[in-house]
Amino acid sequence: MKYITFNQQKTSAIGIGTWHIGEGNQSRTESEMQAMRYGLDNGINTIDTAEMYGEGLSETLVGNVIKDYSRDNIQLISKFYPYHATPELIESSLKASLKRLQTDYLDLYLLHWRGDTPLQETVNGLEKMVQAGLIKNWGVSNFDLSDLEELDGLENGENCRINEDLYNVGSRGIEYSILPWQKKHNMSFIGYSPFGSDGGEYLKIKPVLNELAQQKHVTVHQLLLAWVLRNNDILSIPKTGSIEHMKDNIDALNINFTTDELALIELSYPAPKKDESLESI
Numbered sequence: 001m002k003y004i005t006f007n008q009q010k011t012s013a014i015g016i017g018t019w020h021i022g023e024g025n026q027s028r029t030e031s032e033m034q035a036m037r038y039g040l041d042n043g044i045n046t047i048d049t050a051e052m053y054g055e056g057l058s059e060t061l062v063g064n065v066i067k068d069y070s071r072d073n074i075q076l077i078s079k080f081y082p083y084h085a086t087p088e089l090i091e092s093s094l095k096a097s098l099k100r101l102q103t104d105y106l107d108l109y110l111l112h113w114r115g116d117t118p119l120q121e122t123v124n125g126l127e128k129m130v131q132a133g134l135i136k137n138w139g140v141s142n143f144d145l146s147d148l149e150e151l152d153g154l155e156n157g158e159n160c161r162i163n164e165d166l167y168n169v170g171s172r173g174i175e176y177s178i179l180p181w182q183k184k185h186n187m188s189f190i191g192y193s194p195f196g197s198d199g200g201e202y203l204k205i206k207p208v209l210n211e212l213a214q215q216k217h218v219t220v221h222q223l224l225l226a227w228v229l230r231n232n233d234i235l236s237i238p239k240t241g242s243i244e245h246m247k248d249n250i251d252a253l254n255i256n257f258t259t260d261e262l263a264l265i266e267l268s269y270p271a272p273k274k275d276e277s278l279e280s281i
C-alpha cells in the first residue's frame with residue numbers, strides 16, 4: 001500500500017468510494033461487502049460515504065462491514081445534504097448517519113455541495129458537532145476557489161480540513177488554482193470519480209490511454225487511477241463492488257510514469273491554462 005499525508009494523518013493513497021453501493025440485491029450486496037473487506041484487509045484505511053447514497057443504504061452497508069474492524073484504524077468520511085446544513089439539521093442528519101454506520105463518531109463530516117444556507121451557520125453547526133465529540137473534523141465538497149476563499153474568511157472557517165472535488169484525467173480544472181490554494185492553506189484534497197463514474201459517460205477514453213495501458217501491461221482503469229495519484233498529493237476514492245477490481249485498484253498504486261509518458265498523456269488531456277468553472281458529477 002502507498003500512503004500519503006491527508007487530513008494531517010497517514011492515509012492510504014486510495015480510499016473506498018461508496019456511491020450506489022448497498023442499493024442492489026443480496027448477491028450484489030455480498031460482493032460489495034467482500035470487495036470493501038478486501039480493501040480494508042489490504043491497507044486501505046479510508047471510506048467515503050454520504051447520507052445521499054441510496055438514501056442511507058450505502059452507510060448501512062459500510063456500518064455492517066466496519067463493525068468487524070477496529071474503528072480507530074479507519075478514517076470514516078460522510079456528507080450531509082445542503083438542505084440539511086443548518087445547525088439543527090446537521091445534528092439530526094449526523095446522528096442518523098452515525099446510527100446507520102454503527103459508530104459514535106465520524107473522522108470527517110462534509111457539506112456535500114453548497115446550497116442556500118449561509119456558510120457561517122453551517123460552520124457554526126459543524127463546530128458544535130466537533131465540540132460534542134460526534135465528529136473529529138469537518139470539510140466541504142464541490143467547492144470552487146471563490147467558495148473556499150469565502151469560507152476561509154468566516155469565523156472558524158479556517159478549521160475546514162478538506163475539500164472534495166471531481167478529478168480525473170479528463171477533468172483537470174482543479175489543478176489550476178484550487179489545488180495550489182488548498183496546498184497553501186494546508187487543506188487536503190479528495191479527488192472523486194477517478195474513472196469518470198459509471199459507464200464512462202463523463203470521461204472519454206482516447207487512444208493514448210489504450211496504447212499506454214497495453215505497453216505497460218495494465219488496464220485502462222489502472223492507468224487512470226495511477227495518473228490521478230502520480231504526484232502523491234491527493235486522496236482518490238474509486239468505487240468498486242468487485243473484489244477483482246479492488247485488487248486491480250490496489251495494484252495500480254505500483255504504477256509509475258516516465259516524463260515522456262506523462263507528456264504523451266498531456267497532449268490528449270492538456271492541463272488547464274486558466275481558471276475553469278468547476279465541474280461536478
Ligand SMILES: NC(=O)c1ccc[n+]([C@@H]2O[C@H](COP(=O)([O-])OP(=O)(O)OC[C@H]3O[C@@H](n4cnc5c(N)ncnc54)[C@H](OP(=O)(O)O)[C@@H]3O)[C@@H](O)[C@H]2O)c1
Pocket residue numbers: 016017018019020048049112141142164165191192193194195196197198199219221222237238239240241242244245246248249281
Ligand atoms: N462529493 C461528491 O459530490 C461526489 C460525487 C461523485 C462521487 N463521489 C465519491 O467518489 C466515489 C467514486 O466516484 P464514482 O463512484 O462516481 O465513480 P468512479 O470511481 O470513477 O467509477 C466507478 C465505476 O468504475 C468501475 N470500476 C472500478 N474499479 C474498476 C476497475 N479496476 N476496472 C474496471 N472498472 C472498475 C466500477 O464498476 P464495478 O463496481 O463493477 O467495479 C464503477 O462502474 C463515489 O463512490 C463517491 O464515494 C463524490
